[in-house]
Amino acid sequence: SAVISQKPSRDICQRGTSLTIQCQVDSQVTMMFWYRQQPGQSLTLIATANQGSEATYESGFVIDKFPISRPNLTFSTLTVSNMSPEDSSIYLCSVVPGQKVETQYFGPGTRLLVL
């Protein structure tokens, strides 16, 4: 298994500002992902955080809006840039430890409210 922590756990931000969310895993993992969970909706994959290279973004998400860093195998950051109220959501970090593709673990999430 993997234990995942995220910082901050929640924040209230003003529109036009940016917030960086940190994800820390207690073991080295190859695959790390960032998801968004909008109120009352399912999880949507934002991007795959690749260690040592640029993140791979899903359709509808771009690097300028959601820059991601992955400096090593236990840590990643997601920045929500130039925020608007539509960015209010829960942002979740997720990992797949080892090569067991069937086991995906999620962090506790960061609850973001943009005013």
Place this chain on the structure above:
Amino acid sequence: GEDVEQSLFLSVREGDSSVINCTYTDSSSTYLYWYKQEPGAGLQLLTYIFSNMDMKQDQRLTVLLNKKDKHLSLRIADTQTGDSAIYFCAEGFGGFKTIFGAGTRLFVKA
């Protein structure tokens, strides 16, 4: 395209069985998952089933998969108040791609 649908709410009495249903559109998934999300917490993987299986039982949890109807269900026996949470159905495809439903909020009445 890929779509996973669930009913939004389910209410049961403590001690009864809960059955949470899910339908999906893409039958090429490799795994089907059930996750639990308690208030203020992230998603916890409850159980999963390979797409070539019909049933999986794990203590109080029973997963049934009907591939013909593209229907997945989660049965929780002897439901307790601690089972109150949001339950997400999800399909897993190759390349670590996972599609989630919107979640079913389970209320357990004492």
